[in-house]
Amino acid sequence: MPFIAEQLFLLAINPQTAKPYYRAATALPYALNGALLAELMINGNIELQHKKAVVVNEDTHDPLLKQTLARMKEKKPRSLKYWVQGLSSSRTQQEVAALLEEQDQLTVRKTRFLGLFPSYEYHLERNDLHAHAYRLFRAVLDKIGRKEPLDREEERYAVLLAFLHTSKLLPLIFKKRAEAREAAAHLKRISKDLPVSAEVKKTIDAMETAMIVATTTIVVTSNSSSSS
Numbered sequence: 001m002p003f004i005a006e007q008l009f010l011l012a013i014n015p016q017t018a019k020p021y022y023r024a025a026t027a028l029p030y031a032l033n034g035a036l037l038a039e040l041m042i043n044g045n046i047e048l049q050h051k052k053a054v055v056v057n058e059d060t061h062d063p064l065l066k067q068t069l070a071r072m073k074e075k076k077p078r079s080l081k082y083w084v085q086g087l088s089s090s091r092t093q094q095e096v097a098a099l100l101e102e103q104d105q106l107t108v109r110k111t112r113f114l115g116l117f118p119s120y121e122y123h124l125e126r127n128d129l130h131a132h133a134y135r136l137f138r139a140v141l142d143k144i145g146r147k148e149p150l151d152r153e154e155e156r157y158a159v160l161l162a163f164l165h166t167s168k169l170l171p172l173i174f175k176k177r178a179e180a181r182e183a184a185a186h187l188k189r190i191s192k193d194l195p196v197s198a199e200v201k202k203t204i205d206a207m208e209t210a211m212i213v214a215t216t217t218i219v220v221t222s223n224s225s226s227s228s
Contacts, residue, residue: 002103003036003062003064003065004036005032005064006096008163008164008167009028009096009097009100009122010100010106010129011129011169011173012028013122017121018109018123021172027168028167029093030084031163032093032096033083034084035163036064036065037053037068038163038207039065041206041207042200043057044056045057045065046069048206052077053078053079055069055072058073064096067095068087080207080210081209081213084207084210097120105124105125106123106124106125107122107125108122109121133173134174137157137161140154140158141182141186144158159203162187162204163211166211
């Protein structure tokens with residue numbers, strides 16, 4: 001499975017507009033930051049100590065994960081909530097897009113809005129990404145329903161599902177409302193009886209909380225600015 005952030009970005013792009021789906025536009029930059037942090041937690045590069053994210057292992061060959069670790073090392077240990085907001089969101093989005101372009105999974109086109117402001121289009125190389133993701137997620141949910149332990153790869157799909165849920169993208173994957181509700185319900189009880197490792201449970205719980213706080217803060221700040 002490609003990195004969680006890469007998969008999340010690909011699934012968040014509307015192939016009709018070559019831009020992130022409107023419903024995910026606010027949450028996506030922070031979800032990508034969260035996905036990088038989740039990858040580092042799952043890989044054992046960072047761990048939570050007294051509710052702070054601490055770098056414990058810098059061994060990774062991925063340049064994007066290396067950069068994330070380097071940024072975290074520049075400061076004293078902070079909460080995941082801080083890093084979800086503190087990593088440069090626009091920078092992360094463009095770095096993930098550039099990585100996907102190198103892999104020939106999309107083409108990035110830079111334009112100018114009103115001739116002044118930079119705007120980016122992401123033209124996907126495949127148009128069946130949602131259908132492919134649905135089959136993978138459906139298999140994971142069926143296993144969860146039978147309370148069978150997930151393997152390492154399936155656990156990472158469970159983490160990706162959590163980020164899709166936080167980014168409000170589940171209904172785009174699960175067209176039937178009942179299936180979207182089923183997936184959301186499984187994620188809500190992630191810390192109780194979902195058949196994944198304690199490490200993955202901790203990752204999803206921590207990242208979901210950090211994401212909720214980050215996106216809520218953005219909405220409140222935006223509303224305050226518009227009313228002043």
